[in-house]
Amino acid sequence: MDHPVDNTLPMTFVQGLLQGALNISSAADIQTFVSAAGIATHLLEAPGARVTYDQFVRLYQQVALGTDDEVMGQFSRRIRSGTLKYLCSSLLDASSLGKAMYRFTRFWNLLLDDYQLDYREKSGQVVISLEARDSTANAQRWGHELMMKLAHGVASWLAGQEIPLHSVMFSFAKPVYAAEYMHIFPAPISFDQPCTALCFGVEWADTQFRRSKAELLPFLQVAPRYWLFTTLKERLVAQQVRQYLLTNLKRDDSIQSAANALLLSTRTLTRRLKEEGTSYQMVKDALRRDIAVQQLIHTDLSISHIALGLGFDSNAVFHRAFRGWTGSTPGAYRRPGNAPI
Template sequence: MAPISSTTVSIVLVHQLFRRLDIATERKDALIQKVGIPPALLAENAARVTTEQFSDLYRLLARETDDELLGMFSRPARGGTLKYLCLSMLQSKNLRTALYSFGRFFRLILDDFTFVVSRQDNLVYIALEPTSPDHPISPFAQGMMLKLVHGVISWLAARKIPLARVDFTYHRPASVSEYVYLYPGPAYFEQPRAALYFESDQLEAPIRQDKGSLRAFLDRAPADWLFVSFAERIISHRVREYLATRLLQPCSIDDVAHGLHISVRTLSRRLREEDTTFQAVKDELRRDIAVQMLIKTDLPISVIGTEVGFHDSTTFHRAFKTWTGGTPKSYRGHHE
């Protein structure tokens, strides 16, 4: 069996989805179970959910509350907000003018912040500016809105637009290594503003979407604008992909460096630049595949352990507990 290597996200993000919503506990549990997340995982701070589960839950909550931004701001973004945002940008000359349209659109519907588009040397940035210094934008809202900007711009261009950098106003989080899977560029923290920076020439690209392709984008939302792969630019993705088909065999950093045609020293340095290590990438891959297989298959837990490179069941259980704070069985729900 060749397991898939799609990523998982922290259960903390699931808690963030509900943080500003007034939903009864019974209804919350029902929605969580509907997307296949065992409610017991909510008590495990290190637990993981698949990107599909997170996206499905987001979509259910947006419909439940008629707020596509899930209570993050003082006014709801009613159903249809993303659709009309995209429609307002489709007539833009290029991505640069589309960014201005993005900012103007949200100025009409939200009061908590404005989007400011400006230049800095050879870079163009779009920044979140709170309308009141007494009401800063939460870290979760910063991340979601910047992901929305990047996701929509990338969709308009029909390709993943690289970032020169991404800035956040909050402290560097313990989970910083996960940012490389969300933002295709270096992340900086404790900055004066939350912003995305693009190379100026990247924004000269024309709009390559139309009303005909918008339906599919909306049907997959928020997955397409939240979780995108940048394997062609990010070394940790390349390491992850190389390891994904070789989990049943011993594979050291020397083996991977040789397979990627770079030196071990260069590989280690580039991974450090992405705030990770070879062992961390390997463990995250095995964790994510194990979670996916526990949720999506009825394979015995011992077989799943073998598939991700553990020939001893006890060792697999111990590693899984370290990775997620829970047992493999807790991800099974009605299975086993």
Template sequence: MTVTVSMHFVNELFRGLPAAEDARGGYLERAAISPFLLTAPHGRVTVEQFATLYRLLVNEYDDETPGFFARPLRSGTLKLLCLSVLEAPTLRVALHRYTLFFRIVLDDFGYEYSVEDELVRVALVERKPPAGSRILIHELMLKLFHGIASWMIARKIPPILMECAYTQPAHSADYLYFYPGKVLFDRPETAIYFDCGLLDQPIRQTKQHLGAFLRRAPADWFYVSFADRLVSHRVREHLSRNLAASGTVKDVAAALHMSVRTLSRRLAAEGTHFQAVKDEFRRDFAIQALTRTQRPLLGISEDLGFEDLACFSRAFKAWTGNSPAAYRRATTSLPKPPDAIP
């Protein structure tokens, strides 16, 4: 999974856990996240690093929503939730059970859904201010629903619209991959919309599949490729296979069977442009290579299609605020994160 996330997700994860602030360095080290990234301009971590940190805090505080709400969700809550919805015949029934489950286990937070104009709207309901970081909670709890719903029907659910009950954050460029679809900010509620035809989809997962799903959580919910629907995702997937050989806008447009002008117009409709998508992919590829491999910097530079190491270093510093050499030095002394935390 060649994708990274903003340090927003790491920094804000500690907001509801005052006691964890003092021990933050230890948690970061165990997740193989260099502490220098906390203050690094445009710092980023891999999805696997964030997921490892999340699971460490879940286990440490026996709270599967660590410090988010007034009442902790003890270990096993997510498993119990999934078991309660897996027996549903369709997504419609599962969605009803999902919202009922949170009504029972939490006093200050929940979900509600409605169907109108051929769209299902699933909204977050705040009955009182959350204990943790509000934006992070909204992002993760809506992504939790989207991840579980997609997994249950064994089909990626394309979000048609996402509404956010907060001002556009600095890391909102991640939403192109976090919530692929139209995104609106400063709305009355945070909500996600999708095609109501999916409500009649049968539940295709069983208890035998649940263990693997839970072990991968929450990493699998972050980045979902919709290359069949979004041109930006198609561009990224092409670059992942052909960057060094055919990474120019002309090459990519030809591979996608469209003109450069059409490619530019369709990317603009998704709120981005070719160079941004290419740079985001190269940034994420470089961070993965620097943190997970011992490949020489020159080799990484060549893989990414740079003319020389100096060009790569300048670009990486513009993306993250640090040189690739400094980034690697800061992480080489850290332990490798465990593949899975029970």
């Protein structure tokens, strides 16, 4: 397999998105959104269940359009469809990226009742923060994640490349799926902070950019995939190992071979992976899991064919491994309502 394979997301991200949507839509509407995204409803509460990037993006789009709220019930006031378009249009004639992102925060502060965004330059960094206006503010957890991703995504689009982040802070407690953040926020992350914020180098604030209205529509059409999922994860050693394994799942996929390919010693590779909160076997299992989930959802390949392609000697061994990865059987991803997309 020599093509990219996206990481999958834990169902907790779907649950976070839908938690806000439930504030402004009915259970029947939620069912419609989930089905239209190709997500099997019986997996919504399944421990360990996963979704593909395509499914999550489709769900995001379905909910945003279906509720007429571009923040999907995450904040106390609806943000009507078309708001993001006018927001981005208002940034195009800014003289620098810093001034554009200052406008970004001012724009949102005209719309949000319970939270406010702030832009400041401090100690060599640009800091964009989200803070509660008072003690009654109660944005959903995913609302904090969404606003940080939106700020980073818009800034990166204006700059023409993904801006490296120095750090990301959240005001909520560390979630059980915190290790998954490496695929979304390419930076050190901390929790239980006084406010939610992201930081990047202040040198980016002086960046001059040229973006036209003609370029804006294509950007919005591919949203939110463009800005939800980071491309900078390739800097992670775990991602380099993952790319190596993509071409070696059925050949020599030993840690020694991976270390040789990355020009590292086995000890160094093990240490670097540990620093990133993972291990060689965890990276290998996650890749096999993601390939299996995506092929079960997006293709009509037989389970036997998928198992063989992942290097399993039998269906029974594959079933056992898949249940360990996701808590569900491969067949659960093939039930009615979860047809190939």
